[in-house]
Amino acid sequence: MYAPDVAYGDLRVALVEDDERLRDEVLVPRMRGYGFAMIPMGTAAELHASLLDSPPHIVVLDVGLPDADGFQLARALRDSWPTMGLVMLTGRSDTGDRIRGLIEGADAYLSKPVDLALLAATLHSVARRVQPARPTPRVRTWRLDAEGWCLLTPSDASIALSKTERRLLRPLMTRPGRMMTREAIINELAPDAHDFDPHRLDSLVHRLRRKVRNASGEEFPLICVHGEGYVVG
Template identity: 50%
Template sequence: MSQPATPPSVPTSSAALRLALLEDDDILRDRVLVPGLTRHGFDVAPMRTAAQLHAALEQRNFDLLVLDIGLPDGDGFTLTNQLQIGRPSMGIVILSGRDTSPDKVHGLSQGADAYLTKPVEIEMLAATLFSVARRLTRPDTTPVAGLAEWQLQDDGWCLFSPDGKAVALTQSERRVLMCLWRTCGKLVSRDALLTTLGGDMGLEIDPHRLDALLHRLRQKVQDRTGMALPLTAVRGAGYLFIPQG
């Protein structure tokens, strides 16, 4: 049996996707969306008006935009169309309380990459944003027959199934999965994963926490992708992660 791998260092910071969040509901924006999306690794710039967005765009570029349709100083559909024409490289996700088919069709026809309705699970919103970002940066990527495999985003915040479905990861899930990913095909000991989960502070982690985290991660991956996470537990030793089937 191969020897358990030594845990690689996992970066605590990386070039996060820059996200403009345009939402005029202060409580939803500041108490739910901002902390939730930050927890999934996004660099979030919150704002409540179209004017604030235009001002921000003069100072910096954004990879992604989440916006509501009903804005205090404009129409989200019109804004979407303007931005799609003027900034085609920026991914746009509409997040609205209007859930009728005509609204969804109109939003997508104006140039939105995705249309989600409130209330939305943060993990679903994050996964959608990662999927949009991936499509924009890999427009010519197509699966190769017989070579389909799982992919982990470079900064570790999102896992993609072989058919391209996205699973947004939390900080703890990211740490553990990056440790497994960097040693693909090699046995990683439980102690190594516990050390990784403890982070730079060297915190002592209860082994049951690791078990619970992996159980939740397996279930989340199954729910989001319809496929099992390619992670094998080796009794009394550790885990093997083999992304290519």
């Protein structure tokens, strides 16, 4: 049995079907069970009224409506609402009717009696096209700019780095949460590690933390692992 892995409860699906029993007792409750917010309608007039108020994202449309030709209605919907999802659901299963429905703008053409899992899968497929894009939450972290010459804080403050500070931070920022040994850091800072006073590393880190705090009011999580090295938390 088909079961979508996404519920589209905020995506409105208008079901325009004049068979009340099929619409209200079968299609609407079953599609709601698949996670869709269904809006039952019996006529084209009801659909037109909804378009003026709160247009649905998808319309499931019967061809044989009492007050409109479904094919002509499909063309009008596609012309006026080009991004709307449109699924035709009808008892007319001839190949010519299927072709006409798709030409008029339907995303899919299904024949009655319809397999309910197939209808749900079709709505799921169409929903992926019409679902309004959701903004991706921005992960606000400490990071370097593209060239590595500025440290950017989670609040987007920018702190310019000296050449030595840049050499210190570039390897550390590429491995957040992982300790880098003092020896490895010193090798980044000096061409000849034997000529580098290890105490200079601690002084450099101390000055950098203070510089960042004074410039941004934020505490830079450059953490000392005593006797071992440093890590950006």
